[in-house]
Amino acid sequence: MRVGILGSGLMGGKLGTLFARAGHEVVFSYARSEEKLRTLARKAGGSARAGTPHDAARDADAVLFAVHWSRSDDVLSQAGDLKGKVIVTCSLPMNDGDTGLVVGLTSSGAEELAKKARGAQVVCAFNTVPSEVLFGVYEAREKAPRPSLVYCGDDARGKKVAASLIRDVGFEPVDAGPLRIARYTEPFALLMAELAYGGRGGPELAYRFERFR
Numbered sequence: 240m241r242v243g244i245l246g247s248g249l250m251g252g253k254l255g256t257l258f259a260r261a262g263h264e265v266v267f268s269y270a271r272s273e274e275k276l277r278t279l280a281r282k283a284g285g286s287a288r289a290g291t292p293h294d295a296a297r298d299a300d301a302v303l304f305a306v307h308w309s310r311s312d313d314v315l316s317q318a319g320d321l322k323g324k325v326i327v328t329c330s331l332p333m334n335d336g337d338t339g340l341v342v343g344l345t346s347s348g349a350e351e352l353a354k355k356a357r358g359a360q361v362v363c364a365f366n367t368v369p370s371e372v373l374f375g376v377y378e379a380r381e382k383a384p385r386p387s388l389v390y391c392g393d394d395a396r397g398k399k400v401a402a403s404l405i406r407d408v409g410f411e412p413v414d415a416g417p418l419r420i421a422r423y424t425e426p427f428a429l430l431m432a433e434l435a436y437g438g439r440g441g442p443e444l445a446y447r448f449e450r451f452r
C-alpha cells in the first residue's frame with residue numbers, strides 16, 4: 240500500500256517507519272524541518288521518502304493523520320482534496336496545553352475530522368496507545384497473544400485498510416463499530432496516557448481484551 244503520513248512526530252514518525260518496515264510505500268510529511276523528514280525516510284528504509292502533505296496524500300491508499308488538534312485545518316489545507324481517501328486518524332482533540340479534550344460526549348475528534356474532510360473515509364485507530372510502545376509491539380509481533388488495538392469507522396473499505404495496518408504494526412485489531420464510538424475511545428486514550436506517563440511502570444504500555452466464556 241502507499242501510505243501518506245500527515246504529521247511526522249512521535250506517532251507519525253514511528254508508525255510511518257513501521258509501515259515502511261512492513262513493506263508499504265511511505266511518504267513522510269508535515270514536520271517543521273525538511274531535514275527531519277528526509278532523515279526519517281532514510282532510517283525507515285525501503286521506498287520511504289519525504290514530501291509535502293500534498294505529495295503524501297496524492298495516490299495514497301491510506302493517509303495517517305497524526306498532528307496536534309490545533310494543526311488540523313492547516314495540514315488539511317496543505318494536503319488538498321482527500322475525497323475518496325482512507326484517513327486513519329490517531330489525533331486526539333486536545334486543548335493547546337494538552338491537558339484535556341476539547342470535543343467529547345456528543346461528538347469526537349474523529350467525527351469532527353470527518354466533517355472537515357468530507358468525502359474521505361475516516362477511521363479512528365492507534366490513538367489508544369502511547370508512541371513509546373509501538374516499536375516494542377512490532378518487535379514482539381510473532382509472539383502470541385498480541386496486544387489489542389481498538390478502531391472504529393463508518394466505511395467497510397476504510398476499516399479493512401486500517402485493520403491491515405494495525406496487524407502490520409503487531410496489534411490484534413478490535414473493531415469497536417461506527418465512527419461515533421470514537422466518543423469512547425478518545426477518553427480511553429487519556430486513561431492510557433495517564434497510566435503510561437503518570438504511573439510507575441513507564442510508557443511502553445499496551446492493552447489486551449480477553450473474553451471469558
Ligand SMILES: NC(=O)c1ccc[n+]([C@@H]2O[C@H](COP(=O)([O-])OP(=O)(O)OC[C@H]3O[C@@H](n4cnc5c(N)ncnc54)[C@H](OP(=O)(O)O)[C@@H]3O)[C@@H](O)[C@H]2O)c1
Nearest residue numbers: 246247248249250270271305306307329330331366369370
Ligand atoms: N504521542 C503519543 O503517544 C500519542 C498517543 C496517542 C495519540 N496521540 C495523538 O496523535 C497526534 C500526534 O501526536 P504526536 O505526539 O505524534 O505529536 P508531535 O510529536 O508533536 O507531532 C506532530 C507533527 O506535526 C508537525 N508540525 C508541523 N508544523 C507544526 C507546527 N507549526 N506546530 C506544531 N507541530 C507542527 C510536528 O513537527 P516537528 O516534527 O517539527 O515537531 C510533528 O511532526 C496528536 O493529536 C496526539 O494527541 C499521540
